[in-house]
Structure formats: structure tokens, C-alpha cells
Amino acid sequence: MDTLSNLADGFVIALTWQNLLLALLGCFLGTIMGALPGLGPSNGVAILIPLAFTMGLGATPSLILLTSVYYGAMYGGRISSILLNIPGDEPAMMTCLDGYPMAKKGMAGEALSLSGVASFVGAFLATWGLILLAPQLVKIALLFGPAEYFALFALAFMTLGGVSSTNQAKSAFAAALGLGLATIGVDTQTGVPRFTFGEVHLYDGLDFLVAIVGLFALSEVFIFLEHRHGGSDAQGRKIEIGRIYPPLSMLKQCTPTMLRTSVLGFLAGVLPGAGASLGSFISYSMEKRLVDKEGTFGTGDPRGVAAPEAGNNAAAGGALVPMLALGVPGSGTTAVLLAVLLSLNITPGPLLFSQNPDVVWGLIAALFIANFMLLAMNIPMVGLFTRILLVPSRILMPIVAMVSFVGIYGISGSTFDLLVMIGFGVMGWGLRKLDVPLVPVILGTLLGNAMENNLRRAISIDNGNWWTLIDSPLAIALWTIAIIGFVLPIIVNRKAKAKMHQKRDEEGAISD
Amino acid sequence: MSDRIFGVFGMLLAIGYALAAFAIEESFLSDAVGPKAFPLIIAAILGLSSAAIALRPEAEPEWPALGRLAEIAAAVVVMIIYAEMLPVAGFVIATAFAAAYLAWRLGSKPLEAVATGIGTSVGIYVIFHLVLGLSLARGPLGF
Numbered sequence: 170m171d172t173l174s175n176l177a178d179g180f181v182i183a184l185t186w187q188n189l190l191l192a193l194l195g196c197f198l199g200t201i202m203g204a205l206p207g208l209g210p211s212n213g214v215a216i217l218i219p220l221a222f223t224m225g226l227g228a229t230p231s232l233i234l235l236t237s238v239y240y241g242a243m244y245g246g247r248i249s250s251i252l253l254n255i256p257g258d259e260p261a262m263m264t265c266l267d268g269y270p271m272a273k274k275g276m277a278g279e280a281l282s283l284s285g286v287a288s289f290v291g292a293f294l295a296t297w298g299l300i301l302l303a304p305q306l307v308k309i310a311l312l313f314g315p316a317e318y319f320a321l322f323a324l325a326f327m328t329l330g331g332v333s334s335t336n337q338a339k340s341a342f343a344a345a346l347g348l349g350l351a352t353i354g355v356d357t358q359t360g361v362p363r364f365t366f367g368e369v370h371l372y373d374g375l376d377f378l379v380a381i382v383g384l385f386a387l388s389e390v391f392i393f394l395e396h397r398h399g400g401s402d403a404q405g406r407k408i409e410i411g412r413i414y415p416p417l418s419m420l421k422q423c424t425p426t427m428l429r430t431s432v433l434g435f436l437a438g439v440l441p442g443a444g445a446s447l448g449s450f451i452s453y454s455m456e457k458r459l460v461d462k463e464g465t466f467g468t469g470d471p472r473g474v475a476a477p478e479a480g481n482n483a484a485a486g487g488a489l490v491p492m493l494a495l496g497v498p499g500s501g502t503t504a505v506l507l508a509v510l511l512s513l514n515i516t517p518g519p520l521l522f523s524q525n526p527d528v529v530w531g532l533i534a535a536l537f538i539a540n541f542m543l544l545a546m547n548i549p550m551v552g553l554f555t556r557i558l559l560v561p562s563r564i565l566m567p568i569v570a571m572v573s574f575v576g577i578y579g580i581s582g583s584t585f586d587l588l589v590m591i592g593f594g595v596m597g598w599g600l601r602k603l604d605v606p607l608v609p610v611i612l613g614t615l616l617g618n619a620m621e622n623n624l625r626r627a628i629s630i631d632n633g634n635w636w637t638l639i640d641s642p643l644a645i646a647l648w649t650i651a652i653i654g655f656v657l658p659i660i661v662n663r664k665a666k667a668k669m670h671q672k673r674d675e676e677g678a679i680s681d
Numbered sequence: 682m683s684d685r686i687f688g689v690f691g692m693l694l695a696i697g698y699a700l701a702a703f704a705i706e707e708s709f710l711s712d713a714v715g716p717k718a719f720p721l722i723i724a725a726i727l728g729l730s731s732a733a734i735a736l737r738p739e740a741e742p743e744w745p746a747l748g749r750l751a752e753i754a755a756a757v758v759v760m761i762i763y764a765e766m767l768p769v770a771g772f773v774i775a776t777a778f779a780a781a782y783l784a785w786r787l788g789s790k791p792l793e794a795v796a797t798g799i800g801t802s803v804g805i806y807v808i809f810h811l812v813l814g815l816s817l818a819r820g821p822l823g824f
Binding site: 220223224335336337338339341342344345346348349352356358359360361363364387390391393394395396397562563564566567568570571572574575578579582584587588591594595598602603604620621624625628629632633 | 683684687691698701702705706707708710711712713714715716718719720723724726727729730731733734737739742744745749750752753756757760761763764765767768772776779780781783784786787788789793797798801802804805809813814815816817818
């Protein structure tokens, strides 16, 4: 009952003209960003953060705008998967497998609308899952002391490696690199400068927004320059959509699939380190094993379109659970959303639910509203978005680069930050070439200070005794899960991961 | 081979980071852990993972040809010049040049590149500055 009244309060907050307009804008921009290959949810949200700040938005409206972009990108990714066989963003990769064959059979419209419905079902159920699960997680999180938080952060980094990369050493490297970058600046507890090398600009530490925009958005520009990929992928191809409403029989056939994969995708999203990509991957694999009796998956089976779409949208909702309830994001995009919250001086975690209930419930209500908006945008108006695919990247990428510069300059007004951002862009390009995942780097720069503070607090409380870190059953449990999460993929998962990674060369570094 | 070089580079980075951590001046008022311990843990992880990368390298990534690398380097130089010129030349002029350059290098014809540059710059100026009120760099001409 409590939940429902909270939710009602949330709707009161979300149903203002400003917030509705922001949700609409976010959904629209998000769908575009998802649809365009080269702009995914994480860099899409990243380049819009400065926009939210310059508009002087408060915490709730900013979050509404940016999570609408996040949800929208999850919807939009499928459009180019189905029409062009090129995933618009990472999580939409599995949609290519059956979506493109359907389009080739002349059923592009059906595939698009069916996947739109599947996205809606996945996101809708996941938002309910968020409502039900997050408060429970908060109850557990309230038992956490500094030692447990330290273990939780370690868990996030260690399990993140298991899914985000094929190489545990590289993800450990990425995490350490991010944490190391976070230590630059004046030490918060003793006030001594660290790793600043006398550079005054570094005393404040590196702004993680600068790091995020550089690593995600600018490195993408460099990748495009490297391949001189200036055209539009849609050029010279005929895009025919046909009917834009799915036949009822098809919906009926896919309903059990959508329900199953929504649940599965949501659970995959809640796991730390897993994101929407994993959600769509395991959803598709499970459905294939479960219902593909005649071997039609991969040849344009509607269920093969519905499964990954419901799965990735549900996972997107699921990934918000640990971000809001524990302050530990599970994926690239939720890491970027965490950066937004931190910049607005709001610390996510259990206290968020008691101290800023308006933020949490307003956001949740906005997610419901955004979801209906997205359904409306993505079925009747899908033709509009397919036309956006015709914009060639030689025009798009300069705009992306310049908006990134404007945003960072708008926040800080300093040339130094722009130079740091360029540096991060080059670093991001190099790391992507070497197949080092970028998400742990971002997570490290975001969580580094909190992680160190919890470590030092825990040990100071216990008079310098380091064993305090594994002193409580809860901490031991967290460490055990962390170690299993790190070691297990090294032993078993090679094959499954190789399969999941085979199609994702450089794109894979920005997984969500 | 790339991974081996990368691993060695990572180990050097870890050593450098650890040395810099040892050089941190301790304050006389310190907590039980101090400002050095956490960076040293990070340095250890950085070093170990780099060693693992160097010892068990993965398949070689596809490095671009030298010309393409020069392309990226040139873009970086242009961006640095852009960042430095921003307060001097003003937002609209600097951005038009930088965007036009990027559009040109991504394969636009000269005329299209100039149009993209001016369009991007003016478009951003109108949306971000005139509509949203973000303060952009002012040049000698006032924009």
C-alpha cells in the first residue's frame, strides 16, 4: 500500500508540463540516438548531461530527461538492426538475427511494430520490478557499514569484468586505471595533494563528466575518422516498411515469449556488471532453446525479434535497481546516470529513498509515462525515425564532437578541461583498439573516492585493523560472490562469451 | 605483440604510479590508513593485470594504416587548436572551422563541409546560447 501511495506522489511530481515535455524530448532524442549507428545509450546520455545542467534543471527533471533518453535508445536500437542488419547500439545486436530476415521477407513493418510492443512489455514489467525490488534492496543496504560498502564496490568491479570483456586481465586493468584516475587531486581526508605534479587545475581532481564525454563520445569520432566512415549505412538501400501494425495472431504467438524474456532480462539487468546487452543475449538464447522446435530462429521468426527486444528493455529497467538502491551502477549507461546524480550532489543509495523520495518516485512515474510515449512514437511514427538513418555520419559526427566540446566548455568554461577531454578521447580510442572495456574505467573514476573513503573509514573505526574488512558475515558473503564472479568466467564461460563477442569488435568496448 | 607492448607499458605505468604514491607527503594529521595505502593497492592491481596481459596476449587488433593514424593525429591537433583558440576567436568562428574540418576529413565535398561547419556552429549557437542561455566563449566580434 505504501508503495502505491509513493507511486501516486511520484505521478504528481512527474505530471507537470515541464516534466512531461522533458520526457517527450528525451524519448525523441533517445530513439534517434539509439537508431543511429555510432551513437548508443551511454554516449547519447553523456553528451546530453551538459544540456541538462545548462538548462538549470533540478535533480528530478534532469533525471527524467536523461532516463527517457536511456529508455528511448533501447527502443531505437532495433530500427537499424531490422532494416539494415546493423545494430544501432550494442543491445540491439541480437535483434538483427531474426529482424533482418523478417525485413527481407517483406515484413519490416511487422517486425518493427512487434519489436516496439516487445520493448514496451519489457520496459513496463521492468519498471514494476524496479518498484518492487528496489525498496527490498534498500532494506538490505541499510545494514551495510563501510566495510560492506567497500566489499560491494569490489564486487561491482569484479563481476563487471566477467561480462563486459572476454579478458579478465583487461577489465581489471580498466578498473584499476579508473580508480587510479579518481585518486588524482587533493585527498579528501588529510588534505594533501596527490598525483597533481604541481598542476593547479588538478587539485580539484578530474571531473568525471569530462572523462565520460571524452571516453565515450570523442573516441567514437576517432573511430569514424579512422575508418573514414562518412556515408550513411542506409544509402542506396530501399527501405520499405509496409504495414505498421502487427497482426493479432503474431502478437498472441509472441506473448509467452515476451513475458518470459522480460523476467529474464530484468534479472540479468539487476546483476551488477550485466547490462542490456547481456539481457538481450540470454533472452534470445533461452527462447531459442525453449520454443525453437522447427529451427525457424534466425530465419525471420517473430519470436526471435520479440525475445531480445523485451529482454534488453527489461534489463535497462533492471540496471536502474542497483544504481538507485545501492549507488552501484550495473552498466555503462547507468554509470553515466550515476555521474549525473553525483554532479547534482545527490548520493544514490539507501538514503536516497528516505531523503529524496521525490527524486526516486518522480523518476519511476516518469518512466511509466515515457514508456507510453515511446510506444506511441515507435509504432505509428517509426517511418520518421527510419528517415533519420539517412543522415550520413560525415555530417553527424562533427555535430557530436562539437556538442561534446560545447557541453564541457559550458560547464567549466576552461580550456584545460577541453584538453583533458581530448586526452580521454585518444585514450578511449586506444583502449577500444586493444579491446579494453571502457565501462570499468568510468565506474572507477566515479566510485573511486567513495570506495577509498569507505575503506579508510572502516579501518579507522577499527583502529587500523585491516581484518575488519572481512569481519562480518555480510562482508564475507559479498567478498565470496565477488571472487566467484571474477574467477568463474575465467573457468567456464569462455565459449558462451566468445559467441556473444564474435560480432562486436570495437563497439564492444562501450557495452551497455 | 600489441598486447605485450601494452602490458609492458601498463607495468611501467603501475611502477610510476606507485613511485608517485610513495612520494605523497603525509600530513601530520592522518587517519589510520593514510593517503598512500589505497593508491598502492591500485598500483598493485594495475601491475598484476598488466603482467597478465603481457604474458597471455590476445589476437592482434587491426591497427589502421599509417595514413589513417596520421588522420587521427591531425584531428587531435585540430581539436587542441580549437580548444586553445576558443577564447580567442570566439565560439562561432572557431566551431565553424573545426566542424568543417571534421566533416571534410570524414569525406564531405568542400562545399558540403563548409555548409556543415557553419550550420553546426550557428545551430549550436542558436540552440545553446540564444535559446538555452548557455554562456559560450566570446570572441572579439561578440560571438
